[in-house]
Amino acid sequence: MEHMVIDANYQSVALSHFAKAANLTLISVGSDGNIEFANPSVCTLFGYDSDEMVGQPITIIIPERMRGAHMAGLARVAAGEKPNLAGKTVEVPAVKKDGSEFPIEITLSVWSGPRGFCAGAIIKDISERRERDNKLMRLASQDTLTGLHNRHQFLSHVGDHLSSREPATVIFVDLDGFKEVNDTHGHATGDALLQAVGVRLQYLLRQDAIVARLGGDEFAVLLPGSVDPLKAHAEATEILGAFRKPFHLGGLVLDLGASIGIAIAPQHGADADELVASADFALYRAKASGGGCCRLFYHSMRSEAQARRAIRDELRQALQDGQLRLYYQPQVRLDTAQPIGFEALIRWHHPERGVLAPGAFLPALEQSTLALDIGWWTLDEACRVSAWLNSRGDTYKIGVKPVSDSVPSIELPGQSPRRS
Numbered sequence: 042m043e044h045m046v047i048d049a050n051y052q053s054v055a056l057s058h059f060a061k062a063a064n065l066t067l068i069s070v071g072s073d074g075n076i077e078f079a080n081p082s083v084c085t086l087f088g089y090d091s092d093e094m095v096g097q098p099i100t101i102i103i104p105e106r107m108r109g110a111h112m113a114g115l116a117r118v119a120a121g122e123k124p125n126l127a128g129k130t131v132e133v134p135a136v137k138k139d140g141s142e143f144p145i146e147i148t149l150s151v152w153s154g155p156r157g158f159c160a161g162a163i164i165k166d167i168s169e170r171r172e173r174d175n176k177l178m179r180l181a182s183q184d185t186l187t188g189l190h191n192r193h194q195f196l197s198h199v200g201d202h203l204s205s206r207e208p209a210t211v212i213f214v215d216l217d218g219f220k221e222v223n224d225t226h227g228h229a230t231g232d233a234l235l236q237a238v239g240v241r242l243q244y245l246l247r248q249d250a251i252v253a254r255l256g257g258d259e260f261a262v263l264l265p266g267s268v269d270p271l272k273a274h275a276e277a278t279e280i281l282g283a284f285r286k287p288f289h290l291g292g293l294v295l296d297l298g299a300s301i302g303i304a305i306a307p308q309h310g311a312d313a314d315e316l317v318a319s320a321d322f323a324l325y326r327a328k329a330s331g332g333g334c335c336r337l338f339y340h341s342m343r344s345e346a347q348a349r350r351a352i353r354d355e356l357r358q359a360l361q362d363g364q365l366r367l368y369y370q371p372q373v374r375l376d377t378a379q380p381i382g383f384e385a386l387i388r389w390h391h392p393e394r395g396v397l398a399p400g401a402f403l404p405a406l407e408q409s410t411l412a413l414d415i416g417w418w419t420l421d422e423a424c425r426v427s428a429w430l431n432s433r434g435d436t437y438k439i440g441v442k443p444v445s446d447s448v449p450s451i452e453l454p455g456q457s458p459r460r461s
Contacts, residue, residue, distance in 0.1 A: 217298030382438035
């Protein structure tokens with residue numbers, strides 16, 4: 042028996058030395074809730090000396106708001122109730138000697154000791170992990186340039202409002218003139234300008250407004266509880282007015298305009314995607330009107346947009362199939378009636394609708410990259426005819442009007458390219 046007691050004492054001392062030397066942060070408490078053991082790692086983590094912890098209630102490392110629930114759970118386990126958290130790893134807040142709170146991860150164990158119930162825990166400081174997780178969450182929900190909500194988070198907010206049947210207004214804001222600033226002064230200035238726009242929008246709008254940058258130079262605003270078109274128009278007009286004031290950035294004075302599209306739930310959209318699409322349709326109409334204005338969505342915009350998309354799809358195929366033709370209208374001197382040149386006129390030989398003039402299909406190309414493709418095809422065709430005329434010794438000029446702003450209006454040959 043004496044040999045067994047000596048062995049037990051030896052094992053107890055050995056375990057105590059092991060616990061003190063281990064890198065693990067270890068602590069144990071008795072059935073009275075007082076700390077019975079704390080190794081050096083625990084003392085370092087919480088900012089106490091060993092004699093300041095041992096014998097003290099475990100509540101010295103528990104936030105005050107959680108002490109009642111913790112002590113009640115400890116009392117239930119001490120009375121014989123099976124612990125729910127034994128062997129599990131959980132994340133809880135803890136408090137240091139200086140009163141600062143931080144997150145920890147604990148793995149609990151429960152056993153019976155010489156004086157009854159005991160509980161121990163392996164503790165891990167997870168402050169860095171929590172901060173990393175929070176940073177990832179911010180990256181997932183925030184626009185990294187402006188700090189505003191990003192598209193994903195904005196759609197989530199809109200969806201939450203609509204699913205709870207709360208009325209709301211969505212306003213899309215697209216910057217007029219931003220590309221020129223970016224091209225003239227560089228991307229760094231462009232980025233700074235986008236940040237300034239974000240600040241101005243937040244300062245201008247009411248407290249409960251949710252502002253997001255959707256990408257590029259497009260911003261969005263969610264106005265919860267707003268369903269009055271007149272109020273929405275007033276908010277949009279105020280935004281337009283704010284953009285009439287120049288932006289002062291590092292010695293530069295930059296003028297910028299805005300175009301705005303408005304959609305109101307639930308009449309313009311029953312879910313987030315539909316409502317946001319409606320605001321986008323209205324924004325397109327504002328841009329097509331020349332910019333610097335706001336437009337409220339109405340349902341025919343959606344059918345018009347679908348019709349434009351269908352025409353663009355057909356035109357893309359028409360370009361591949363050779364359905365586009367150039368006709369050349371003579372230009373003559375009035376006094377002699379002699380031809381001096383030609384103007385190239387595009388026509389679409391539609392397989393079902395016959396020959397279509399530009400007015401029937403070119404408006405569908407607004408803000409479409411297909412306009413650039415058709416524009417360059419027009420120039421290539423005109424140049425081919427001009428080369429043929431030159432080969433015959435003729436010096437007639439051929440005028441070509443632009444299909445897109447990216448394609449110059451020119452006269453071939455004998456005149457430098459010029460924009461119309």
